[in-house]
Amino acid sequence: MSDSQRTDADRIRTLLALEGDEIKANTRLFNADRYDAVKAVGEDVHERNRTRAREIKEDAIERLPELIHRTRNAVEENGGTVYVADDAADANRYIAEVAEAEAAETVVKSKSMTTEEIDLNEALEEGGLEIWETDLGEFVIQVAEEAPSHIVGPSLHKSREEITELFEREFDPDESLDSAQKLTAFAREFLGDRIDNAEVGITGANFVMAESGSIALVTNEGNARKCASIPDTHVAVAGIEKIIPSVAELEPFAELISRSATGQEIPQYLSLLTPPVDTPTIDFNRADEPGSGAGDEERDFHLVLIDNGRRAMRQDDDLRETLYCIRCGACANSCANFQSVGGHAFGGETYTGGIATGWEAGIEGNDVAEEFNDLCTGCSRCVNACPVKIDIPWINTVVRDRINRGKDPGFDDLLVDGLVPDEEESGTPLRKRFFGNFETVAKLGSATAPLSNAVASTGIARKAMESVLGIDARRDLPAFERTTLRDWAGERKSRVADPDRRVALYPDVYTNYVQTERGKAAVRVLEALGCEVVVPDVGGSGRAPLSQGMIATAEAKAADAASALLPYVEEGYDVVVVEPSDLAMFRREYEKLLPAETQAQLDEGSYEVLEYVYGLLENGADADAVPAGDGDGVAYHSHCQQRTLGLETYTETVLDRVGYDVLTSDVECCGMAGSFGYKSEYYDLSMDVGETLAEQFEPEVDDRTVVASGTSCMEQLDALLLPGTRHPVELLDPAGR
Amino acid sequence: MSEGGAVTGSVTEFRQSLSDLDTPTTVVPPDELGATLADVIEAPAVGAELPFDDLSLADAPVTLDPSPSQLRAAATGVTGSRMGIASLGTVAVESRADGDEFVGLYPSRHVVVIRASDIRTDLSEAFDWLRAEFAAGRRSFVLATGPSSTGDMGALVQGVHGPEEVHIVIIRDNE
Numbered sequence: 001m002s003d004s005q006r007t008d009a010d011r012i013r014t015l016l017a018l019e020g021d022e023i024k025a026n027t028r029l030f031n032a033d034r035y036d037a038v039k040a041v042g043e044d045v046h047e048r049n050r051t052r053a054r055e056i057k058e059d060a061i062e063r064l065p066e067l068i069h070r071t072r073n074a075v076e077e078n079g080g081t082v083y084v085a086d087d088a089a090d091a092n093r094y095i096a097e098v099a100e101a102e103a104a105e106t107v108v109k110s111k112s113m114t115t116e117e118i119d120l121n122e123a124l125e126e127g128g129l130e131i132w133e134t135d136l137g138e139f140v141i142q143v144a145e146e147a148p149s150h151i152v153g154p155s156l157h158k159s160r161e162e163i164t165e166l167f168e169r170e171f172d173p174d175e176s177l178d179s180a181q182k183l184t185a186f187a188r189e190f191l192g193d194r195i196d197n198a199e200v201g202i203t204g205a206n207f208v209m210a211e212s213g214s215i216a217l218v219t220n221e222g223n224a225r226k227c228a229s230i231p232d233t234h235v236a237v238a239g240i241e242k243i244i245p246s247v248a249e250l251e252p253f254a255e256l257i258s259r260s261a262t263g264q265e266i267p268q269y270l271s272l273l274t275p276p277v278d279t280p281t282i283d284f285n286r287a288d289e290p291g292s293g294a295g296d297e298e299r300d301f302h303l304v305l306i307d308n309g310r311r312a313m314r315q316d317d318d319l320r321e322t323l324y325c326i327r328c329g330a331c332a333n334s335c336a337n338f339q340s341v342g343g344h345a346f347g348g349e350t351y352t353g354g355i356a357t358g359w360e361a362g363i364e365g366n367d368v369a370e371e372f373n374d375l376c377t378g379c380s381r382c383v384n385a386c387p388v389k390i391d392i393p394w395i396n397t398v399v400r401d402r403i404n405r406g407k408d409p410g411f412d413d414l415l416v417d418g419l420v421p422d423e424e425e426s427g428t429p430l431r432k433r434f435f436g437n438f439e440t441v442a443k444l445g446s447a448t449a450p451l452s453n454a455v456a457s458t459g460i461a462r463k464a465m466e467s468v469l470g471i472d473a474r475r476d477l478p479a480f481e482r483t484t485l486r487d488w489a490g491e492r493k494s495r496v497a498d499p500d501r502r503v504a505l506y507p508d509v510y511t512n513y514v515q516t517e518r519g520k521a522a523v524r525v526l527e528a529l530g531c532e533v534v535v536p537d538v539g540g541s542g543r544a545p546l547s548q549g550m551i552a553t554a555e556a557k558a559a560d561a562a563s564a565l566l567p568y569v570e571e572g573y574d575v576v577v578v579e580p581s582d583l584a585m586f587r588r589e590y591e592k593l594l595p596a597e598t599q600a601q602l603d604e605g606s607y608e609v610l611e612y613v614y615g616l617l618e619n620g621a622d623a624d625a626v627p628a629g630d631g632d633g634v635a636y637h638s639h640c641q642q643r644t645l646g647l648e649t650y651t652e653t654v655l656d657r658v659g660y661d662v663l664t665s666d667v668e669c670c671g672m673a674g675s676f677g678y679k680s681e682y683y684d685l686s687m688d689v690g691e692t693l694a695e696q697f698e699p700e701v702d703d704r705t706v707v708a709s710g711t712s713c714m715e716q717l718d719a720l721l722l723p724g725t726r727h728p729v730e731l732l733d734p735a736g737r
Numbered sequence: 738m739s740e741g742g743a744v745t746g747s748v749t750e751f752r753q754s755l756s757d758l759d760t761p762t763t764v765v766p767p768d769e770l771g772a773t774l775a776d777v778i779e780a781p782a783v784g785a786e787l788p789f790d791d792l793s794l795a796d797a798p799v800t801l802d803p804s805p806s807q808l809r810a811a812a813t814g815v816t817g818s819r820m821g822i823a824s825l826g827t828v829a830v831e832s833r834a835d836g837d838e839f840v841g842l843y844p845s846r847h848v849v850v851i852r853a854s855d856i857r858t859d860l861s862e863a864f865d866w867l868r869a870e871f872a873a874g875r876r877s878f879v880l881a882t883g884p885s886s887t888g889d890m891g892a893l894v895q896g897v898h899g900p901e902e903v904h905i906v907i908i909r910d911n912e
Contacts (some may be wrong), residue, residue, distance in 0.1 A: 136897060137889035153889070160891025180892035187890070188897055195898075196805075212876050222842060222885040222899025229838050247871045251864040266825050266860065266882050269899070272867070274876035277832040282805055282839060290802040292836055 001680040005470050008681035015341045016688055019149065019157035023342035026156040031333040031668070033263020034385065041259065052252040054389045057324035060244050061314055067210045067243045068305065074213030079276055080301035084240065087308050088118035095120060095202070095235055096127050098302055102233050104129060104199035108191070110217070110224035111135035112204030113151060113327060114306060115237050117350040117363060120202070132194045134223040136187050143170050149343040150352060152261045152329040157342050191223075196284055201227035205238035206326065207253060208303070211246035214274040215303070218257055218267045225271055232281045233300040240305045241314075241323035247272065253326060256387035261328040275301035313362040318398040322358030324388040331355050331382035331392050336640075336669035336689045337375050346375045354382040354392040361399045370403045374682075377673030378547050379640035380584065394592060400549025404428040422545060423552035431469045435675040436545035436553060442513040445480035453479045472683040476719065478514045485512045485519035489535035492523075499532035500621070503612075504568040508579040509540045510711040518726075521733035522578055522609050528734045529613065529621040534573070538564035541585040542593065547674050551593075558585070558593040562602050569605035576612045578729070580642035580710050581674065583608050587645055608642060609729050610651040610709070617657065626732040629660030635700045636728065637665040637693060637717060639710030640673065651709060651728050658732065663700060667693045670708075672716035687720070694720040707731065746823035746856030748907055754826030755905055758883035764907045770850065771796050777848055777904045779812040785835035787817035787850055792908065803840070814840035814900070818851045820866050821905075824859040825882055828905065829867075832877035841881070847900035849881075852908045 001009065038046045060067060072082040085091035099107060107129050109115065121131045121142075133142045140155040141148055144166055148154030155163070160180055167177050167186065177183045195201070203224050205215035215236050217224040228234045244250065250272070258264040276299035283293030313319045332338045332353025335346070343352025348360030348368045354376060361369040376396040386392060407427040420437040422428075434441070445452040455461055462473040471477075485507050503526050511519040523533045542557030565575050577583040586606045590599040607615065617623055634655055638648035648664070655662045671689025676682055693716075697706060701721060707728045708714045717725040730736065752762045765773045774797040784799035799815050800807050808814075816837040818828040828849050832838050841847050857863045867878065885899030895901050 134898065135889070136887045140889065155889055158891075163890060180890040180894050183890040184887060184894040184897055191898070196809075212871055214871075214876055220885065221887050221897040223897070225838065225879060226842060226898050229832070229842075247876075248864070248868055251861065254860060254864070266827060266880070268882055268884070268886055270880040270882075272876070272878050272880075273832065277838070277877045278834045279832045279838040279877075280834060280836050282808075284805045286804075287806040288804045290804050292803070292808070292839060293805045 001466055001470055005679075005681040009684065012341055012345055012681065012685050015345045016684065019342050019344060020340055020688065022157050022159050023149070024339055026153060027150070027333045027339045027342070030152070030262050030329070031339070034260060034330060034333065035263075037259040037263040037265060041255075041265070046259070049252040049255045050387055050389055053256055053387055054324065056244055056249045056252065057388050060249075061241060061320065061323050064240060064243065064314060067245065068240060070210040071208055071213060071243055071303070071305070074211060075301070075303050078213050078274060078301075080213065080303060082303045082305065084305045085307065091118050091237065091304055091306050091308070092120055092123035094304060095237070096124060098233065098235055099124065099127070099129055099200050102199045102300070104233075106130045106132070106194060106198040107200045107202060108132050108134050108195045108198040108227050108231065109138075110201070110203040110219065110227040111138045111154070112202070112237055113148075113350060114204055114239050115202065116148065118306065118308065120237070132191060132198075134191045134195060134227055135219070135221060136184065139187055139191065140166070143167070147344070148352070149347070150329060150332060151327050151343075157344065195226050195230050198231045200233045200235060201231035202235045202237060203227050205236045205242055205303075206257065207250055208238055208243045208305075209246050209250065210243050212274055213303075214247065214272055216250055217271040217273065218269075219271070220268040222269055225269060228271070228273055228275070229277060229279045230282060232295070232297040233302075234275055235302045235304060236275070237304045237306065240307055240310050257326055257328055260330040260385065260387040275299065309363045316362070318395065319358055319362050321390045322355060322362055322395060324390055325355050325359070326388060328387060329353060330385040330387065334381045334385040334668055336379065336381070336667070336671055337377065337685060339668070340685055340688045341375070346372050348372060354396070355390065357399050358392070358395040361402070366399060366403050366406060369399050373400055373403060377669070377676040379669045379673045380588070380644040381640050381668045383644050394589070397546060397549055397551065401551045404432060404549050422550060423556050424550050428550060431679075432548035432550065434469050435678075436548035436550040438544040438675075439509045439540040442480060442509050446482060446484055446513040449480040449482040466680060470680045471678050472680040474683060475678050476715070478510070478715070480513050481516045483516070485516045486535045486537065488516065488520060489523060489533075494532050495527045496530060496532050500530040501532075501616070502573045503531045503533045503576050504565065504573040505533055505535050506538065506565065506575055506577045506582065506606075507535050508577065508582045509544065511578045515711060515714070515727070518578055518730055521727070521730040521736070522576070524735050525613065525626060525729055525732045526576065528625040529616045531616070534568075536564060536568060541582040543581050543585050544675070546585070546589060554589075555593045558590055562590070562594055562598050566598065566601060569601060573605075574612065575602070575606040576609050577606055578609050578727070580608060580639040580645075580647070584641035584645060608647050608650065610654050611647050613729070613732065614650040614654050617654065623658055626658060626734060627736065629655065629658045629731070632660055633700070633704035634660045634662045634731070635665070635697045635704040635706045636662055637670060637697070637706070637708040637713050639708070639713055640669045642709050655728060655731065660731070663704060665693055665696055667696065670713045670716040672712040674712050677712065677716060686716070690716050690720045693717070697721055705731065746821065746858045746862070748853050748856060750823040751821055751826065751856050751907070754824060755883075758826050760826060760883050760903045760905060762905045762907060764853075764909055766909050767792060770906070770908060773906055774798070774815060774848065777906065778815065779846055781807070781811050782813035782815060783807055783811040783840050783844065784815035785817070785833065785837040785840045788819055788831065788833070789817060789852065792817070792850065802836070808839055808843045811844040813846040813848055814842075814844040815848045815850065816841050818849050819855055820863060821851045821856040822858075822860060822863045822880075823856050827863070827880050827882040829863075829878045830881055831875065832879070838879070842899050845896055845901040846904065847884075847902070848904045848906060850906045850908065852910070854910050
């Protein structure tokens with residue numbers, strides 16, 4: 001392990017210990033509530049809203065210059081002012097000038113990530129102003145002098161006990177604040193006084209509506225309404241990407257935002273304000289006069305629209321989607337790693353969670369994104385969670401690629417460039433190139449097995465792998481088979497005389513060199529169900545290099561795989577894939593790596609193995625041709641990418657149909673996610689995530705066979721639970737009858 | 738649906754949604770509004786005059802046009818709402834010169850008066866209404882659903898910067 005890896009490992013361990021419990025409890029609750037809320041409204045309706053929201057965002061970002069112009073006209077017509085700030089310093093200077101013009105002493109704020117982004121509080125405090133955050137979570141963070149750990153719940157890493165201790169230390173209250181009620185009452189009174197006396201109120205804006213110059217604010221506490229209406233001067237601060245055309249386009253977002261964030265159907269307060277509002281100004285200096293003190297002050301409104309890197313993101317084909325983000329935090333809540341360590345590990349200077357890489361790369365730069373980018377394992381569980389369908393794993397991969405390319409070439413490069421067949425520029429870290437070229441390692445390992453396995457498992461080899469490549473010595477390594485799946489299949493004659501269908505079984509790297517048994521089982525199952533099966537000569541899908549951010553190599557692999565497989569498709573073969581992460585390549589990532597037509601053809605011709613078995617049975621194949629389950633129990637862990645593609649149910653249905661009693665895990669991810677779990681600095685986190693899966697299956701292992709669809713899931717379950725996890729297709733293997 | 742269109746939202750569903758939010762409701766004919774308000778108000782109370790031609794708070798035990806001290810001291814604030822959402826239990830509070838915003842925010846109990854005929858079925862119908870209101874130049878509303886709440890202090894607590902309890906008075910239509 002290198003020094004920087006050791007520091008990362010220590011930091012993650014510390015956060016797991018200090019914040020892990022609270023983060024876990026809160027994010028998992030939000031996530032579970034999100035699933036319930038989506039089910040309650042109906043998945044079809046939810047999907048329609050997502051599609052519509054995506055369209056609106058695509059269109060609005062496309063037309064952004066025009067919408068900024070319309071917003072300015074509308075706000076000015078209403079009597080307010082619009083200021084478009086180029087960067088943080090520009091925005092802060094303008095806001096400070098507004099406060100100065102109001103002779104402000106106190107500013108109250110409603111929660112706003114955009115003002116976190118520009119460090120507005122620090123800038124105003126330097127000018128001698130007193131700033132108070134009025135969202136209770138944000139207030140806690142302010143008092144603790146910490147950074148938010150979550151986009152929606154800035155303080156959700158803190159327990160009630162910790163907040164009590166913090167408030168009692170900082171405010172020395174008369175009575176103990178030893179309950180959530182007392183803490184809330186204290187904060188309400190403390191902040192209420194400050195809101196009443198503030199000269200300026202600052203809010204964010206979840207949405208800005210160009211046509212009317214309105215803003216929409218989403219809160220549960222009501223503090224945004226107070227900050228916007230009690231001080232005479234209201235400053236709303238928003239990124240330029242928050243603009244949508246009009247109130248008509250707000251509807252799908254009103255449906256989506258709280259449901260995605262916290263599982264609420266609608267927030268407690270969805271405010272549509274078109275400032276300056278008609279609400280009279282309130283004058284506490286004339287506390288006993290009617291009509292709110294008959295305040296005769298003018299209401300003043302400033303909309304500060306912030307660029308700060310966004311216009312450049314708009315021009316960037318890969319980062320542009322980040323601008324569609326509505327800051328709901330669903331990507332964070334659905335992320336297994338985030339659920340364990342939270343945003344203090346999985347985040348940059350402002351934004352946290354899956355989408356944070358896009359934001360930080362665009363706003364701060366790749367160096368800030370690099371600090372946490374590797375915590376995205378590409379499992380893709382956030383893809384369906386995102387209300388605007390942002391391909392978050394892709395953004396993370398692109399940024400990873402850019403970070404790789406930004407590295408200075410090291411002395412290893414000459415050596416490595418000669419040894420590996422990848423397309424990467426010099427400078428790509430050695431370890432990434434090792435994992436990214438796993439296919440080459442597997443080829444060598446298999447050709448020299450069993451010696452390679454024996455050597456790799458020695459203490460000296462493990463120590464060397466740990467110090468040079470950062471592969472954690474606590475992990476079992478995959479054992480390579482001398483006879484590959486393709487060699488085995490090449491020796492066989494087809495067993496099906498008059499096949500109903502013809503299958504090209506895709507020999508992914510793991511199935512071909514390591515987990516050959518599951519490949520053989522797949523061949524026998526498909527034959528038993530009336531298929532002719534061939535195992536074509538085709539290399540890796542590019543998943544391994546893609547995971548390391550080696551996009552050029554992944555592209556080359558994708559082109560090779562497609563050109564090897566498509567002739568089969570054209571001849572009427574169905575491509576059947578055992579490893580879900582490789583099928584996910586064909587269905588999702590190849591959209592980015594291959595010409596559209598090629599991708600579509602391969603996608604349409606490819607199936608996950610149990611999805612295919614399901615199809616065969618539906619079309620009349622005889623289920624009695626495979627062994628019956630006889631009511632035996634199965635504990636089934638699907639695979640993250642397989643679930644994202646909606647394929648989990650085929651395995652469940654097939655196993656159920658042949659007579660198994662199936663229990664399916666309900667965790668988002670096993671925590672291994674490919675190479676991630678092998679890396680020494682992430683080992684502890686990977687095991688922490690896996691613990692939840694282990695806990696669910698532990699009581700079942702005596703009564704149920706544990707099966708998993710993905711290679712890395714099998715490895716993780718073997719490490720956590722017991723040796724001997726199997727692929728579902730092995731249960732159907734006639735040879736195992 | 739446009740202003741004054743057919744009644745589409747059901748009072749029963751509206752009450753059920755509110756009941757799920759632990760928000761009590763009372764349904765009364767127009768002429769019982771004053772007596773009902775006297776029941777559901779905890780004194781001292783402040784109010785913003787109702788946005789309906791035929792209903793008024795003039796005879797109710799509430800202070801209209803309250804001073805800042807009265808706002809701060811009030812236990813109850815009464816406002817009207819011209820739109821409710823049956824499926825959600827939501828009411829629209831308008832930012833008007835009568836000060837609905839403050840009346841609905843400062844006191845710990847918020848009493849909202851709404852006409853049964855102003856209840857919409859769902860958010861989609863509510864947006865039809867909002868679009869019509871925006872077109873008519875009325876463009877500042879808060880869609881409020883249940884009391885103010887937070888989970889930031891380690892448990893769900895109601896009554897943060899807004900009311901701790903909400904009571905909805907539904908005015909049955911004249912038959």
